[in-house]
Amino acid sequence: MENADGQKRVLLQGNEAIAYGALAAGCNFFAGYPITPATEISEVLSEKLPQEGGTFIQMEDEIASMGAIVGASLAGAKAMTATSGPGFSLIQENLGYACITEAPCVVVNVMRGGPSTGLPTCVAQGDVQMARWGTHGDHPIVVLSVSSVSECFSITVKAFNIAEKFRTPVIILSDEVVGHTRESVNLPSPEELLIFDRIAPTVPSDWYKPYANNNRSVPDMASFGDGYRHHVTGLVHDEKGFPTQKPQEVKQFLTRIHEKITKGFSEIVLHKAFEMEDAEICVIAYGSVSRSAQRAVKEARQQGVKAGLIQLVTLFPFPRRVVDAALRQCRTVIVPEMNFGQISREVSRVNPGDARVVKLNKVDGTLITPEEILHKLVNLQ
Amino acid sequence: MADAVGAYDGKHVCQTQSYGPEARGGKSKAELVISNEPIDYPKALQVDLLLAMTQAACDAYFYETKTDGLLVVDSTYVEQIPTSRAVAIPFTKIARQDIGRELVANMVALGAVGYLSGQVDLKHLEMALLSRVPKGTENMNRDALQAGIAEARRIDLSALPGSIIGDWENEV
Amino acid sequence: MRCSVSVFYLPLTLFEGKMEKKVSASPKASAPQKGAKAKKSEVPAKETGSVAPKEKKRILYSVKFFYEWCKSCGLCSALCPKQVISTDETGKPRVENPDACIGCRICEIHCPDFAITVKKRKDTRRSTDGKR
Amino acid sequence: MLESAEVIRQEYLRHNKKFPHVWCPGCGNGIVLGSLLRAIHGLQIPKDDIVLASGIGCSGRMTTYVDFNTMHTTHGRALTFSTGIKLAKPELNVITIMGDGDATAIGGNHFIHAARRNLDITAIIVNNSTYGMTGGQYSPTTPYGSKSTTSVYGHVEHSFNIAELAVTAGAAFVARGTVYHAAQLDGIIKKAISKRGFSVVEIISNCHVQHGRRNKLGSAATMIQSYKENAVTVAQAAKMSPEEMEGKFSIGVLCDLDKPVLTEEYDRLRRESQKEMK
Numbered sequence: 001m002e003n004a005d006g007q008k009r010v011l012l013q014g015n016e017a018i019a020y021g022a023l024a025a026g027c028n029f030f031a032g033y034p035i036t037p038a039t040e041i042s043e044v045l046s047e048k049l050p051q052e053g054g055t056f057i058q059m060e061d062e063i064a065s066m067g068a069i070v071g072a073s074l075a076g077a078k079a080m081t082a083t084s085g086p087g088f089s090l091i092q093e094n095l096g097y098a099c100i101t102e103a104p105c106v107v108v109n110v111m112r113g114g115p116s117t118g119l120p121t122c123v124a125q126g127d128v129q130m131a132r133w134g135t136h137g138d139h140p141i142v143v144l145s146v147s148s149v150s151e152c153f154s155i156t157v158k159a160f161n162i163a164e165k166f167r168t169p170v171i172i173l174s175d176e177v178v179g180h181t182r183e184s185v186n187l188p189s190p191e192e193l194l195i196f197d198r199i200a201p202t203v204p205s206d207w208y209k210p211y212a213n214n215n216r217s218v219p220d221m222a223s224f225g226d227g228y229r230h231h232v233t234g235l236v237h238d239e240k241g242f243p244t245q246k247p248q249e250v251k252q253f254l255t256r257i258h259e260k261i262t263k264g265f266s267e268i269v270l271h272k273a274f275e276m277e278d279a280e281i282c283v284i285a286y287g288s289v290s291r292s293a294q295r296a297v298k299e300a301r302q303q304g305v306k307a308g309l310i311q312l313v314t315l316f317p318f319p320r321r322v323v324d325a326a327l328r329q330c331r332t333v334i335v336p337e338m339n340f341g342q343i344s345r346e347v348s349r350v351n352p353g354d355a356r357v358v359k360l361n362k363v364d365g366t367l368i369t370p371e372e373i374l375h376k377l378v379n380l381q
Numbered sequence: 382m383a384d385a386v387g388a389y390d391g392k393h394v395c396q397t398q399s400y401g402p403e404a405r406g407g408k409s410k411a412e413l414v415i416s417n418e419p420i421d422y423p424k425a426l427q428v429d430l431l432l433a434m435t436q437a438a439c440d441a442y443f444y445e446t447k448t449d450g451l452l453v454v455d456s457t458y459v460e461q462i463p464t465s466r467a468v469a470i471p472f473t474k475i476a477r478q479d480i481g482r483e484l485v486a487n488m489v490a491l492g493a494v495g496y497l498s499g500q501v502d503l504k505h506l507e508m509a510l511l512s513r514v515p516k517g518t519e520n521m522n523r524d525a526l527q528a529g530i531a532e533a534r535r536i537d538l539s540a541l542p543g544s545i546i547g548d549w550e551n552e553v
Numbered sequence: 554m555r556c557s558v559s560v561f562y563l564p565l566t567l568f569e570g571k572m573e574k575k576v577s578a579s580p581k582a583s584a585p586q587k588g589a590k591a592k593k594s595e596v597p598a599k600e601t602g603s604v605a606p607k608e609k610k611r612i613l614y615s616v617k618f619f620y621e622w623c624k625s626c627g628l629c630s631a632l633c634p635k636q637v638i639s640t641d642e643t644g645k646p647r648v649e650n651p652d653a654c655i656g657c658r659i660c661e662i663h664c665p666d667f668a669i670t671v672k673k674r675k676d677t678r679r680s681t682d683g684k685r
Numbered sequence: 686m687l688e689s690a691e692v693i694r695q696e697y698l699r700h701n702k703k704f705p706h707v708w709c710p711g712c713g714n715g716i717v718l719g720s721l722l723r724a725i726h727g728l729q730i731p732k733d734d735i736v737l738a739s740g741i742g743c744s745g746r747m748t749t750y751v752d753f754n755t756m757h758t759t760h761g762r763a764l765t766f767s768t769g770i771k772l773a774k775p776e777l778n779v780i781t782i783m784g785d786g787d788a789t790a791i792g793g794n795h796f797i798h799a800a801r802r803n804l805d806i807t808a809i810i811v812n813n814s815t816y817g818m819t820g821g822q823y824s825p826t827t828p829y830g831s832k833s834t835t836s837v838y839g840h841v842e843h844s845f846n847i848a849e850l851a852v853t854a855g856a857a858f859v860a861r862g863t864v865y866h867a868a869q870l871d872g873i874i875k876k877a878i879s880k881r882g883f884s885v886v887e888i889i890s891n892c893h894v895q896h897g898r899r900n901k902l903g904s905a906a907t908m909i910q911s912y913k914e915n916a917v918t919v920a921q922a923a924k925m926s927p928e929e930m931e932g933k934f935s936i937g938v939l940c941d942l943d944k945p946v947l948t949e950e951y952d953r954l955r956r957e958s959q960k961e962m963k
Contacts (some may be wrong), residue, residue, distance in 0.1 A: 009391065017935050050958040055772045055951060060798040066793075067758070071738075072768025074756065075777065097759050148423070181423045182396035184386075204707070224754040224770060225777045227733050231699075231749060233757035242702065243757075244747060265788040296420040370422050620693075622704050626711030631906030658687060662723075662867045663909070665715020666705050667690045667698065
């Protein structure tokens with residue numbers, strides 16, 4: 001299982017796959033705090049990172065973990081942390097700092113039941129809106145979800161690429177089922193992977209403006225110690241990185257950090273479609289639930305129901321175009337979630353008006369089963 | 382076992398398990414799905430083979446087995462076997478008496494289940510097992526596995542009833 | 554923005570011609586004196602311009618204020634061991650008796666606003682800038 | 686040789702920033718900043734190799750004004766960011782500036798763990814016994830009985846001794862200074878920066894505007910001069926009884942130990958893990 005070279009077929013747990021994905025993406029710094037069900041990510045990286053010349057550190061809490069990875073990121077590292085609900089709550093403070101300083105980093109949240117200590121070892125999807133709006137202020141952020149062990153690997157690589165390319169924190173929402181599932185997967189060889197690294201400035205250091213706008217809206221990023229002395233602050237700042245309260249500059253800054261995500265929409269927004277060509281009723285799902293949904297769609301097809309599935313990989317920015325198309329195509333859309341409707345709210349929001357958005361919610365700490373979705377599909381067709 | 386089937390046999394496997402306090406004792410469970418196609422729903426829907434190492438586990442999970450599923454129990458601990466379509470092997474006792482360590486009871490069971498399931502190449506199972514156990518314990522674990530396989534070979538599955546509910550179901 | 558010479562207050566030298574010898578760099582006298590211990594100068598404490606100094610090599614210092622940055626906190630005048638600095642009615646510091654300065658630089662290192670520079674001064678040099 | 690304020694102004698202050706700085710007239714933060722810059726100048730560390738991180742509060746504003754790699758972080762978390770920076774680029778010289786509330790209230794946990802971890806970071810804690818920027822609320826170092834905007838009847842909690850806390854938490858180098866003893870402070874900060882391992886410098890500073898005014902401690906000058914009376918050297922303090930130490934504090938180096946530094950230890954761990962892999 002150790003040798004992940006070539007198209008080696010290995011048996012991996014979801015959490016382990018996230019760790020290997022991070023390593024494949026070039027992650028060389030990890031700070032974390034133990035929490036079920038995300039601890040395996042720390043465990044694997046504590047063993048593997050030093051071998052690869054990277055650094056692993058177990059901090060005193062999640063606030064510190066997030067602080068450390070932002071610090072490491074500003075010093076040039078590709079950094080990641082992993083946690084679950086309660087830790088995710090603590091991370092929010094410095095996640096906001098990562099947003100405003102545009103520090104590339106990846107945060108993995110292996111979701112468990114909440115609120116508070118909640119259901120430590122049970123599955124849930126209750127942190128979806130929190131991932132989007134958890135830290136205060138109107139900030140842009142990218143949220144990806146994973147549903148299988150192979151996705152754990154590939155989406156983690158993708159998350160690092162998005163983080164580095166757009167200078168943004170990227171959140172990966174896994175869940176207890178995905179995290180603890182062991183599956184046989186084919187790991188791609190390092191040569192097969194597309195890796196993106198942040199763009200460093202090339203101008204003379206006197207000319208460097210750490211937050212200058214450009215056509216990508218993503219400023220070139222110098223690391224501490226590279227000769228581009230600059231100021232990094234959690235205050236709203238001007239192009240040079242110094243605090244400002246001038247309405248014009250504040251507006252410019254906040255607009256730009258939103259724009260960079262909008263401009264990257266085509267690269268950031270990912271989804272998978274299954275049996276959608278002629279679908280008349282479809283399921284929109286994400287995370288482990290999308291696998292129940294896939295099973296349900298297969299069985300529904302066997303029963304003659306023209307069902308389809310849209311699996312959302314990117315949750316935020318919300319894949320409006322994909323969902324909009326599905327809503328136009330199908331009269332009924334079922335959104336199964338292990339919460340009281342955090343994505344169905346988004347689906348309803350983008351509903352052009354004539355589609356029926358049906359929620360299927362389960363909040364008992366167990367995975368939604370294929371039968372439950374199938375039942376809806378058959379009844380609502 | 383998942384490693385053997387997934388990595389060495391080249392089939393698709395998917396294993397989930399219960400976590401938390403119960404994983405340290407009592408009715409913990411691990412589920413394994415084996416398929417020739419990619420697996421969608423990661424959990425087991427209906428179980429073909431249930432291995433119960435304790436009475437509590439047997440009671441809790443027995444009802445998830447298929448009507449023609451096979452129940453394998455550790456007869457050291459499971460006293461009430463809820464079906465006649467069951468294989469009772471005293472894994473813990475074998476481990477204690479033949480190998481000398483109760484700890485390897487699950488390896489004995491793995492050997493038996495590997496054999497009884499018919500889903501795994503037994504050579505691969507041994508290879509996968511040896512690649513995962515701590516150094517210095519290979520022989521003990523191999524012996525345990527082989528003891529399990531040997532024990533299971535003595536079982537004649539065809540002698541068991543076809544379904545746990547009853548043969549009449551097949552006639553309907 | 555930059556500190557240019559024009560904005561410095563050049564202390565008015567009250568006497569002239571008495572100090573013939575040019576000051577040569579003396580490491581001992583210019584060495585930093587620690588905090589409150591900087592009292593071992595041979596210069597009489599209340600030297601005023603009208604009194605002729607002794608026939609000793611003396612090092613003179615200029616205390617310059619960068620008024621753009623000065624917030625008139627009063628630390629320099631309060632901490633000066635030789636009462637070289639006084640404050641005017643608005644609280645702004647000014648040099649009262651420049652020749653009394655022993656170059657301890659307590660005012661300089663305690664100025665929170667980096668608005669004081671203490672430098673050696675040649676005795677012949679005089680300010681022409683009466684105002685600040 | 687103490688560097689002239691001219692050198693400090695020309696070489697280390699950011700000329701595109703608005704001066705005079707934001708602190709109140711007579712604030713000790715400016716004195717601390719001067720000491721720090723003189724120490725850095727004295728050590729001849731290239732500006733590119735210094736990272737200065739600060740938290741939130743009056744002292745947090747220090748980073749804006751100086752021409753290093755600077756970082757103004759969230760409240761109390763400066764040390765966590767510094768930890769990340771130092772581990773990711775051990776060749777950088779990381780200095781963290783915090784206030785008393787910053788370091789020992791909201792950041793107390795990070796502070797003791799950074800000390801325990803012994804990463805080669807210098808932590809400078811400007812202790813002015815109050816939360817100045819938010820308007821003079823009581824902090825973990827506000828003396829018992831003091832008045833603040835949140836203890837108008839007198840403070841009924843007891844205060845931390847930051848330097849001793851750092852010693853107990855395992856810092857390799859701990860020293861205390863005051864803004865009155867500014868020349869001595871230069872030397873202490875130099876030692877702290879040169880020290881391999883986690884070094885803490887607690888600097889007793891004045892907040893005459895918030896803490897001083899409410900407790901009738903006088904002007905900035907009076908407060909700063911009072912440190913001269915109340916400070917005793919570490920050696921003297923060792924001979925004094927607790928009663929004699931009442932109202933006084935020790936200054937100087939409290940502890941200076943040589944213990945393994947985390948970055949070096951981790952390097953060793955890396956080499957061992959790589960050996961094991963082969």
